[in-house]
Amino acid sequence: MNYRMTEVQPIKTLDASGTLLIDLNLKDVVSMLMFEYKNTRGSTTMADHLLSCLSSIALIDGSDVLFSLSGAEMHALDYFDKGKSPYLLNTNISGNMGLAALNYNFGRFLWDPLLAFDPKRYSNPQLQLTFDRVTWDASSSAHTLRVIAFCFDEKVVSPSGFLRSKEVYGYTCGASGTTQDILLPVGTPFRKLMVQAKAAAAYPWQVANILYLSEDNDKRVPLNEYTSAWLKFINSLYPAYREGLQFGGTATTMTVYATPYYDINIAGALLAATAPLIIEKYPLNEPFTPNPGATTNGMFEVSGYEPHGCILVPFGDQDDPDDWYDTSKVGTLLLRITAGSAGTNGTVKVVTQELKKY
Numbered sequence: 001m002n003y004r005m006t007e008v009q010p011i012k013t014l015d016a017s018g019t020l021l022i023d024l025n026l027k028d029v030v031s032m033l034m035f036e037y038k039n040t041r042g043s044t045t046m047a048d049h050l051l052s053c054l055s056s057i058a059l060i061d062g063s064d065v066l067f068s069l070s071g072a073e074m075h076a077l078d079y080f081d082k083g084k085s086p087y088l089l090n091t092n093i094s095g096n097m098g099l100a101a102l103n104y105n106f107g108r109f110l111w112d113p114l115l116a117f118d119p120k121r122y123s124n125p126q127l128q129l130t131f132d133r134v135t136w137d138a139s140s141s142a143h144t145l146r147v148i149a150f151c152f153d154e155k156v157v158s159p160s161g162f163l164r165s166k167e168v169y170g171y172t173c174g175a176s177g178t179t180q181d182i183l184l185p186v187g188t189p190f191r192k193l194m195v196q197a198k199a200a201a202a203y204p205w206q207v208a209n210i211l212y213l214s215e216d217n218d219k220r221v222p223l224n225e226y227t228s229a230w231l232k233f234i235n236s237l238y239p240a241y242r243e244g245l246q247f248g249g250t251a252t253t254m255t256v257y258a259t260p261y262y263d264i265n266i267a268g269a270l271l272a273a274t275a276p277l278i279i280e281k282y283p284l285n286e287p288f289t290p291n292p293g294a295t296t297n298g299m300f301e302v303s304g305y306e307p308h309g310c311i312l313v314p315f316g317d318q319d320d321p322d323d324w325y326d327t328s329k330v331g332t333l334l335l336r337i338t339a340g341s342a343g344t345n346g347t348v349k350v351v352t353q354e355l356k357k358y
Contacts, residue, residue: 002155003111008033008127009147017132020145024059024125028151029159030117031110033059033127035102036146037071041094042139044248046287049136049257049308050090050098051075053143056130057102061122066356068166071102073351075259076310077165077194078103085242090258093248093297098136106162108319110150115321116159121358136257161357163191173197173207173339173346182350184333189324190315192353195337197227198309201285202342204261205231208311209340216331227311227340231262234312235305240265245300249292257287260304264288268300310351321355 009022039053054071069077078086087101107115119125133143169182184193197207205227213223241260248254249270258264264284272294286309292298316323327333337348 001153004151004153006149006151007146008149009145011144011146013142013144014131014133016134018130020129020131022127022129022147024119024127026119026149026151028153029157030119030149030151031107031112032150033104034148034150035104036148037100037102037143039098039133039136039143040141041091041096041098041137042141043094043137044092044250044254045137045139046092046255046257047134047136047138049259050088050100051308052135053133054102054129054131056128057104058128059125060128061125065166066125067104067164069351070167071100072308073167073194073196073310073349074102074104075100076196076307077192077351077353078105079241079307080192080194080238080310080312081105083238088243088259089246090243090302091246091248092254092256093246096246108163111152113157114159115162115355116152116157117162118159118358159358161355163353164356165351165353167349167351170347170349173199173343173348175344176209176339176341178339178343180337180348182335182337184335184352186327186330186333188328188354188356189321189326190352190354191318191324192315193313193335194351194353195311195313196309196349196351197311197346198261199342199346200287202346203285204306204309204311206340206342207309207346208337208348209343210338211311211313212336212338214334214336222325223313231306231311235263238305240303240305241307242301242303245302247290247298247300249290249298250295251293253289253291255287255289258302259307260302261286261309262304262306264302264304266290266300266302268298270296270298272296324355
């Protein structure tokens with residue numbers, strides 16, 4: 001058999017909050033890691049998105065950080081890597097579980113023979129996860145984690161490196177028109193840049209209004225664009241993100257935190273056929289507030305773009321490493337983000353996806 005799936009961490013009931021270290025005791029080359037996360041609700045009140053419970057997922061080797069993302073960032077990056085919606089089942093029904101499969105891709109695609117993680121090249125690789133069960137639901141009763149590695153088995157590969165993705169900067173945005181200058185790391189080819197721009201009841205472009213990328217004090221400016229225009233281009237390249245929502249409604253307005261942040265649509269049905277699902281306004285933003293007008297459950301599909309408020313900036317042909325943005329030729333690389341109308345209440349995080357060569 002050329003490939004196999006290996007259980008790195010059996011199903012583990014996590015403490016309410018804390019940090020978990022998992023030794024990556026593997027010898028075979030790894031193409032992808034899957035983190036299967038489940039959280040059991042204790043109420044119908046959503047305080048945040050399900051993946052807010054996973055504030056950090058990292059692969060470390062001593063002081064060397066091989067990747068480091070929040071659960072939401074990993075989920076969004078997987079969507080942009082594959083062009084498909086990663087699995088997530090959302091719910092606000094008390095007693096039901098929210099489910100997510102978070103995939104970290106070391107290569108351009110599953111079973112990429114050129115780019116993959118070779119644990120033999122590191123002395124003590126460990127997974128490090130930081131979690132808090134109640135950020136999604138203050139009454140959450142339990143949550144579990146399982147980790148699976150997708151490994152090369154009989155197929156012998158000699159990867160030249162792997163995709164290293166990291167959150168490199170985060171800040172609280174400011175008033176409309178204010179700017180934040182961020183010096184990005186240089187020296188490796190960039191495949192992607194991802195900017196997460198979030199604020200309640202706002203769209204990503206209202207938080208981060210302009211993205212400006214400058215080499216060596218404006219010697220060259222690869223990007224200078226309003227994000228509202230940029231998103232129209234990016235969203236033409238990807239299918240809509242989709243996820244299931246098991247919805248438990250009452251006669252009052254409920255708050256729902258779903259994954260898409262732009263062009264959000266809801267389709268489905270309630271069990272009580274006479275109860276209409278009333279949405280507060282259109283177009284929707286996060287969180288949205290449906291009101292079924294009665295105590296009843298239903299099943300819906302939520303679709304849209306910019307998962308978790310993430311704006312993608314891809315560099316070159318995504319399948320050709322030679323066509324990626326070679327920052328080894330750059331002295332300083334500056335990302336300047338100009339705040340939009342919702343900047344005062346917004347947060348911004350910046351993620352880079354680089355080619356880490358062995």
